Amino acid sequence: MNDRRRPATILEVARQAGVSKTSVSRYYSGERERLSGAMRERIVAAATALGYQPNPMARGLKGGPSGLVGMLVADIRNPFSVAIMHGVEQACRQAGLSLMVCNSDNDLEQERQQLALLSSYRIEGLVVNATGRHSDALAQLADSGTPLVLLDRSLADVHADEVGLDNDAAIDMAIAHLREQGYGRLLFITEPPAQASSRQARLERFNQRCRDGSLSGDTLVIELGDRQRLDQALARFVDSAGDSRPAILCANGQVTLALTRRMKALGYLLGEIGLMGIDELEWCDLTEPGITTLAQPTGAIGQAAVDCLRARAVGPRQAPQRATFAPTLTARGSTQPAATPSATAEPSSVSSSSSTSETSS
Known part of the structure; x- marks a missing residue:
């Protein structure tokens, strides 16, 4: 009687299926097309009955495909x-x-x-x-x-x-949403971009939109642990907005979390000062009035x-x-429209799309 406290072996599967050990090995090594349909069915039935699980590491050590x-x-x-x-x-x-x-x-x-x-x-x-x-x-x-x-x-x-x-599309989508909601002055905050090309791309796109006159905006590159500098930068930005409604765009989820904490600590009201982040995090719809995000289609x-x-x-x-x-936009109360400053925006979604292009070798 087999001891089912130990894993089933490939030999036991072969015996129960009435096939050779080589046939079972072929089935699990990517060569199953070489076996007949009936043989494949018997191997699957035997493996299921015995609870057999192939060992990818063992296949690799033997020189075959590791899986x-x-x-x-x-x-x-x-x-x-x-x-x-x-x-x-x-x-x-x-x-x-x-x-x-x-x-x-x-x-x-x-x-x-x-x-x-x-x-x-x-x-x-x-x-x-x-x-x-x-x-x-x-x-x-x-x-x-x-x-x-x-x-x-x-x-x-x-x-x-x-x-x-698509980092350019993400920045463009964020700017379009904030302007539609009535925010006239924007601040883009990112961690140091030197080690991440995605951060570089987002910062460069935001700066490009500022240079071509598409918006009135500033950028802040900062280590998130530097709370004093972050608080000072927030105060300067809000004070400089004048009659324009200010909004902050965060380069990624970690920046969004840090900014949400500092804004609440400093008494800034989300929505009156807009806040939007690239990357959807689980807590974004839990904190009042909800954080507007651009979710990556992971x-x-x-x-x-x-x-x-x-x-x-x-x-x-x-x-x-x-x-x-392209990301998916979910609008929440942190970017509420100017016409209803006390209202909380209902979540809405913009479907994502994709594109493929060739880069030089």
Whole structure:
């Protein structure tokens, strides 16, 4: 009698299905099309009855396809990282792949070590939310032929596919919404952009809109832990607005959280002073009167990343591709219209869209 306290083996599945061990191995190693339909059905039935789970690591160690996709994130504590990991994991699961996640903690040396670790597991592809600085290890991986996708980052020295938010569209959508709500003077706040191309892109787009006369605005680049400077900058901005209604646009979810805390601590009323953030966070609809956000379609971005990896694994070598996705606007009371300053705006949504363009290799 089999002891079901231990995992079922591939040999037991083969015996119960009445097939060879090689046939079962082929089924779980991506060669199932070589088996007849009836044989595949018997293998599935036997595996289900025995509770068999294939071991991706063992397949990799034997030199076959591992079924593993690696993912390296710059900051696993960031809510965006959590959301995008979920999107990538769902896409992997649907493709019959397993996801292995590592965190670099925004440290270049940690990034190098984690990349070496992921490579040792014979990953079939890699999704990277890089620290944002030059990386020899990433460049070598890309040049070696390992399917690689850069997530929410661009690196000049790494020739790889990229997926992420359409940052220009996000800034334009935010500005349009704030102006429609009657805000006449805007402040864009971001963390230092040097290590993140997405921050650079959002800051550059906002500055461009200011230069071409589209709006009256200021920018503030700040470390979020510097509360004194942040409070002083907020006071100066509000005082300088004059008769114009002031509003603040936050470059990401972490900035939105920091600004919400400081505005409430300083007694600023959300809505009278507009507040809007890029990235949707779970608490944004819980705090009164609700924070207006531009949510990234993390599910679609994660799916696109895995699709890129799979296409690279089987397709011919070609120039890196860049897929960008528009955000979804959810309007809440923090950006209420001027005509009804005491009202709380009902949530509304603008559907997202996507576009794909080719970058130079």
